[in-house]
Amino acid sequence: MPHYVLTLSCPDRPGIVSAVSGRLLRHGGNILESQQYNDLATDRFFMRTVFAADALLPELQASIGELAHDFAMDWSLRDRAQPRRVMLLASRFDHCLADILYRWRIGELPMQITAVVSNHPRDTYRHLAFDGIDFHHLPVDRGRKAEQEAALWSLIEGTQTELVVLARYMQVLSDALAARLAGRCINIHHSFLPGFKGARPYHQAHARGVKLIGATAHFVTADLDEGPIIEQDTQRVGHHDTPEDMIRIGRDIERRVLAQALRYWLDDRILLNGHRTVVFAV
Structure with a gap:
């Protein structure tokens, strides 16, 4: 049955x-x-x-x-036999994108990838195998963000995408696009929210001398890094770790946190509860 x-x-x-x-x-x-x-x-x-x-x-x-x-x-x-339709957005840092593609390829993340979209050209990812997935380069030129987001939205609608994943897509979505994607856009932030929001969180963490760093997967809202939290993880660091060390350590945390959040969504385990989520974990 x-x-x-x-x-x-x-x-x-x-x-x-x-x-x-x-x-x-x-x-x-x-x-x-x-x-x-x-x-x-x-x-x-x-x-x-x-x-x-x-x-x-x-x-x-x-x-x-x-x-x-x-x-x-x-x-x-x-x-459950109908695969979910997911679009992946990435920028220059491709570790989360590479990890998702690998997990998808081995069947760990059963979904239909509608497209990979980046504000960087295709040769940025020349070492990645897209296995026939459509790739779209949508640069964010100065003064043309609205035009770029209009093209992105047209692509989301045209491919009947159900979920957009910001796999270290280092662009802040406009309030209008964030509202359109309410409840169907997941971001990975390279910090244990609510601490160190915005840009260069590892450098912020280093400046404060933290002993734990982490990553947070959350739904995107118009308020930067304030959306309902889905999944988080941390790892201990020491006084000897530089910001570059924290970035290296953080890449592993970001990969597994984003993959887990996506896995929960694909299996219908996330329910919105106002500014929070209910996650029926396995």
């Missing part, structure tokens, strides 16, 4: 789990995995359920839509 994943959030009240499981049973659904969480601070309920059913996706969507109306749910239902 096809496998589906249902995610939802709604105001908390008794009977939500019973109503969802009963609705799935009505369509012959067999629940394979289920996780739930009640945020006591906001009195909001979150749920992720994987189930098998012979029913067609449109039939299930219509039925769950009726239930969602009764419970004021924000929800999503997806056939």
Whole structure:
């Protein structure tokens, strides 16, 4: 039977789990995995359920839509056999891009890469194999940022991209583009947010004599490096480490944090909760 994943959030009240499981049973659904969480601070309920059913996706969507109306749910239902469509954006530093491409190539990140986009030309990545992936060079020339972002948005729409990943894409998105991509654009910031936002965070960290550095994957918002946090990790450093040492150490942290965040998104494990996220980790 096809496998589906249902995610939802709604105001908390008794009977939500019973109503969802009963609705799935009505369509012959067999629940394979289920996780739930009640945020006591906001009195909001979150749920992720994987189930098998012979029913067609449109039939299930219509039925769950009726239930969602009764419970004021924000929800999503997806056939797990349908690969997600992801666009990768990068700049000169390509370690995150190379890592994602490798994990995709070996099947660790099952997705359809709609394009690789960079503000640097193709020969910047001449050592990377794109395996037939479309590459687009969209330079950000002075005074033409709006034109570049219009071309980028046209590409996102034209390829039916579901998620945009900023794999060390060293350009700040405009407020307008960030708003258009709300909830569907993940950035990797080379710092353990909320500390050391903006440019040159490793140099900022070195100047403060920190003993831990890290990286943060978060959703992009109009407020720079303020979006809902998805995944973070850290590593200890010492007084002898230079900013260049921290950059070298940080590359490894950035790669694994971004890959983990992308893995969570591809498996429908991230639900937005205002300025925060609920992540149903394995």
